[in-house]
Amino acid sequence: MGIDASVRCTCYEDGKAEPPPVPVRVxxxxxxxxxxxxxxxxxxxxxxxxxxxxxxxxVELSLGWAWVRSFRDxxxxxxxxxxxxxxxANLPEWNGAFYLSPAESAAALDELRRFTESVGTVDExxxxxxxxxxxxxxxxxxxxxxxxxxxPNLLGLTGRGSxxxxxxxxxxVRPLFEAARVEQRVLDGDVDGTAGxxxxxxxxxxxxxxxxxxxxxxxxHPDRVEVSTRRIGAHDAYPQVGMFEDLFTASVRxxxxxxxx
Numbered sequence: 352m353g354i355d356a357s358v359r360c361t362c363y364e365d366g367k368a369e370p371p372p373v374p375v376r377v378x379x380x381x382x383x384x385x386x387x388x389x390x391x392x393x394x395x396x397x398x399x400x401x402x403x404x405x406x407x408x409x410v411e412l413s414l415g416w417a418w419v420r421s422f423r424d425x426x427x428x429x430x431x432x433x434x435x436x437x438x439x440a441n442l443p444e445w446n447g448a449f450y451l452s453p454a455e456s457a458a459a460l461d462e463l464r465r466f467t468e469s470v471g472t473v474d475e476x477x478x479x480x481x482x483x484x485x486x487x488x489x490x491x492x493x494x495x496x497x498x499x500x501x502x503p504n505l506l507g508l509t510g511r512g513s514x515x516x517x518x519x520x521x522x523x524v525r526p527l528f529e530a531a532r533v534e535q536r537v538l539d540g541d542v543d544g545t546a547g548x549x550x551x552x553x554x555x556x557x558x559x560x561x562x563x564x565x566x567x568x569x570x571x572h573p574d575r576v577e578v579s580t581r582r583i584g585a586h587d588a589y590p591q592v593g594m595f596e597d598l599f600t601a602s603v604r605x606x607x608x609x610x611x612x
Contacts, residue, residue, distance in 0.1 A: 356387065361607070375394065422592075447612050449610070475587070476579070477579055489508065491588050513530055
């Protein structure tokens with residue numbers, strides 16, 4: 352679950368779309384609405400394939416709630432509403448529709464540029480196998496990220512150079528298990544992602560813990576994983592920046608509101 356964001360194309364205004372099957376109007380957020388509420392279903396069917404853009408969306412993106420909240424936290428840490436008022440006022444914290452006018456989208460683009468300049472380059476922790484293959488788990492230094500539910504616990508990266516298992520959903524408490532280098536052993540059961548027990552061992556201390564599922568790469572459980580660190584730029588550290596840049600740039604270029612919700 353998360354947010355879907357989009358900017359409507361101009362095919363309707365440019366005469367490049369099929370004629371709507373019912374009377375329509377364009378509302379204050381540049382959305383095409385049926386004049387009569389009873390015709391909304393027919394209008395929805397029309398929008399699906401009315402022009403070359405699916406659902407008449409020139410740009411469309413989806414972000415999970417974890418990514419949205421992580422980016423909001425990064426904005427707060429980098430100066431908060433005093434430096435990023437448009438972004439923090441319009442990035443959703445709950446389900447619902449938020450609209451940015453082209454002028455607001457332009458302001459949001461300025462704030463994104465300000466953010467990337469403020470961040471510069473950062474250290475990123477990433478989980479790799481003993482052979483150096485990427486697991487796909489990352490965390491910017493100083494910002495813990497969970498990547499797997501190990502009910503009732505969470506498994507992820509601490510943002511301080513280690514893998515951790517946290518009790519419950521609070522990443523601010525002391526982990527049950529934490530290690531920079533980990534050996535993984537399948538103990539029993541079917542471990543294809545639906546069942547099974549896996550033991551994790553801290554290579555340096557010998558401490559162990561047992562979890563369901565474990566850490567996989569292409570469906571296999573590597574015998575060993577470790578946390579590696581690299582220096583990266585803001586766009587790599589926060590992929591959300593590039594996604595929002597595409598969205599707001601389209602809003603400014605097309606002249607339609609950007610919708611987030």
